[in-house]
Amino acid sequence: MTAPSEEDRGKRASAWFQELRDDLCAALEEIEDALIGPNTTSDRPPGRFERTAWRRGDDGGDNGGDAGGDDGGGGVMSVIRGRVFEKGGVNVSTVFGEFSEEFRLRVPGAAEDSRFWASGVSVVIHPCSPLVPAVHMNTRMIATTREWFGGGADLTPVFPDALDTGAFHEALKGACDAHDAAYYPRFKKWCDEYFFLPHRGEPRGVGGIFFDDLASGSWERDFAFVQDVGRALLEVYPRLVRRHMDQAWTEDQRRAQLVKRGRYAEFNLLHDRGTVFGLKTGGNTEAILMSLPPLTMWP
Amino acid sequence: MTAPSEEDRGKRASAWFQELRDDLCAALEEIEDALIGPNTTSDRPPGRFERTAWRRGDDGGDNGGDAGGDDGGGGVMSVIRGRVFEKGGVNVSTVFGEFSEEFRLRVPGAAEDSRFWASGVSVVIHPCSPLVPAVHMNTRMIATTREWFGGGADLTPVFPDALDTGAFHEALKGACDAHDAAYYPRFKKWCDEYFFLPHRGEPRGVGGIFFDDLASGSWERDFAFVQDVGRALLEVYPRLVRRHMDQAWTEDQRRAQLVKRGRYAEFNLLHDRGTVFGLKTGGNTEAILMSLPPLTMWP
Numbered sequence: 001m002t003a004p005s006e007e008d009r010g011k012r013a014s015a016w017f018q019e020l021r022d023d024l025c026a027a028l029e030e031i032e033d034a035l036i037g038p039n040t041t042s043d044r045p046p047g048r049f050e051r052t053a054w055r056r057g058d059d060g061g062d063n064g065g066d067a068g069g070d071d072g073g074g075g076v077m078s079v080i081r082g083r084v085f086e087k088g089g090v091n092v093s094t095v096f097g098e099f100s101e102e103f104r105l106r107v108p109g110a111a112e113d114s115r116f117w118a119s120g121v122s123v124v125i126h127p128c129s130p131l132v133p134a135v136h137m138n139t140r141m142i143a144t145t146r147e148w149f150g151g152g153a154d155l156t157p158v159f160p161d162a163l164d165t166g167a168f169h170e171a172l173k174g175a176c177d178a179h180d181a182a183y184y185p186r187f188k189k190w191c192d193e194y195f196f197l198p199h200r201g202e203p204r205g206v207g208g209i210f211f212d213d214l215a216s217g218s219w220e221r222d223f224a225f226v227q228d229v230g231r232a233l234l235e236v237y238p239r240l241v242r243r244h245m246d247q248a249w250t251e252d253q254r255r256a257q258l259v260k261r262g263r264y265a266e267f268n269l270l271h272d273r274g275t276v277f278g279l280k281t282g283g284n285t286e287a288i289l290m291s292l293p294p295l296t297m298w299p
Numbered sequence: 300m301t302a303p304s305e306e307d308r309g310k311r312a313s314a315w316f317q318e319l320r321d322d323l324c325a326a327l328e329e330i331e332d333a334l335i336g337p338n339t340t341s342d343r344p345p346g347r348f349e350r351t352a353w354r355r356g357d358d359g360g361d362n363g364g365d366a367g368g369d370d371g372g373g374g375v376m377s378v379i380r381g382r383v384f385e386k387g388g389v390n391v392s393t394v395f396g397e398f399s400e401e402f403r404l405r406v407p408g409a410a411e412d413s414r415f416w417a418s419g420v421s422v423v424i425h426p427c428s429p430l431v432p433a434v435h436m437n438t439r440m441i442a443t444t445r446e447w448f449g450g451g452a453d454l455t456p457v458f459p460d461a462l463d464t465g466a467f468h469e470a471l472k473g474a475c476d477a478h479d480a481a482y483y484p485r486f487k488k489w490c491d492e493y494f495f496l497p498h499r500g501e502p503r504g505v506g507g508i509f510f511d512d513l514a515s516g517s518w519e520r521d522f523a524f525v526q527d528v529g530r531a532l533l534e535v536y537p538r539l540v541r542r543h544m545d546q547a548w549t550e551d552q553r554r555a556q557l558v559k560r561g562r563y564a565e566f567n568l569l570h571d572r573g574t575v576f577g578l579k580t581g582g583n584t585e586a587i588l589m590s591l592p593p594l595t596m597w598p
Contacts, residue, residue: 269569294596296596296597297593298588299386
């Protein structure tokens with residue numbers, strides 16, 4: 001068997017991101033059906049993901065993407081507004097084009113040739129219940145004159161629970177350890193450093209893993225790793241949700257959730273590289289800002 | 300009469316910012332008393348500003364301010380959570396120290412000597428009623444090896460009203476025209492360009508004025524101008540509030556307000572120079588982010 005061409009690698013990565021999207025959406029819709037109560041959202045109908053396709057350059061905003069003739073691609077947003085998941089987005093996108101002068105100096109392999117190709121899946125879930133943790137997961141493959149993967153997953157509870165935190169980290173550790181014993185400690189630390197709000201002196205949540213510039217020398221191996229990270233999230237997050245979704249919550253807990261969501265919005269708008277990258281490379285504004293929480297409070 | 304020393308100029312500017320703060324707070328508290336109805340907030344007690352002093356470096360966050368031995372200063376937040384004004388902040392601060400290497404190259408007159416002194420007043424009001432426009436006003440004096448004023452005022456209605464917009468612009472035009480016929484057209488255009496969300500392709504509100512690096516050659520003249528801008532806001536904004544505060548609003552209008560506030564948060568966290576300047580120079584996080592809206596929605 002010959003090594004896959006760059007194009008085949010891109011196609012395989014994109015196809016996997018879509019497959020993971022399908023599996024995640026199905027798992028979350030099952031949870032919407034499974035809710036019993038006793039909270040005020042329980043008598044709403046189960047939520048379903050709605051898909052909206054976008055093409056690059058179709059939205060009204062000018063993101064400084066300076067889309068030239070060869071810029072293109074697009075994506076599909078899948079958004080749920082349900083009774084367990086107040087707002088959840090599972091977005092896939094594949095875009096290509098040329099980096100602006102400002103950007104090419106900051107992206108590996110783009111100084112020599114400004115062309116890029118990027119494909120990814122991005123998941124952000126804001127549950128109704130303040131007892132159910134919010135979650136984020138993202139994986140992307142980027143190709144310039146180099147090729148690499150980046151991504152991560154992190155959990156943001158309003159009220160951290162040691163068992164939830166343990167199960168979440170255990171699942172990610174399992175995905176990491178199957179590939180390289182050095183991954184988990186390194187990527188966990190990277191996550192703690194990355195998902196941190198310096199102006200608040202506090203972490204975004206209870207961590208997880210974060211990695212970038214992953215190019216071990218074997219694309220097959222790296223691709224297998226990011227697939228396992230996706231599967232780990234698919235396995236663990238539904239369990240955490242089901243553990244808490246039928247517990248009653250109070251108005252005070254709900255209020256604490258809205259305040260915590262404010263911190264989440266601060267992180268994404270002030271610090272998140274993916275948000276800045278997306279907005280500056282002509283990504284779709286609605287898709288990028290889908291990560292922002294539904295109802296939020298800065299009291 | 301001899302020209303005032305730099306220190307006297309700083310003291311006079313700071314004293315004026317505090318005087319404007321006192322006058323604005325008094326005017327807004329009078330409005331809290333004057334509310335009649337018929338909205339759900341009308342039966343709450345009239346709100347009052349609460350003051351909290353802070354010293355630089357006292358908050359938990361590490362803002363990258365890298366405060367050296369000579370860094371210092373502080374400020375006073377005045378915050379109201381009332382029945383007309385859901386959340387309003389009128390903050391004054393006077394800080395000094397040394398810019399970081401990153402910053403000094405971007406600030407006029409700081410390349411030669413990294414020391415700075417800055418004093419200002421900042422006003423952001425988020426009303427309860429979606430029919431009452433939100434407003435922002437800010438003036439600051441900054442001294443490095445140079446000295447200048449910056450500031451501005453802009454109005455953010457949920458449902459723009461031609462009479463409100465006209466009155467607001469007229470008041471600012473009056474303040475400008477009393478000093479230089481070129482100011483208003485120039486500063487209005489600057490405002491339109493500055494308070495714009497490129498990723499949304501939409502302005503933050505209906506504009507006003509924005510200016511920076513104001514150093515005409517006469518500090519007295521520039522100081523008189525920024526005072527007139529403050530007085531213009533003090534005169535016009537209460538009229539706009541009183542015009543609408545007793546009008547009934549609907550749930551749909553309230554929802555539109557929460558969505559509009561999301562845009563406001565996006566602007567402040569993604570684009571606002573004052574926010575970035577403050578967070579990066581060791582300003583007080585709570586005071587800086589006081590501008591963020593109380594209840595906000597990204598549906």
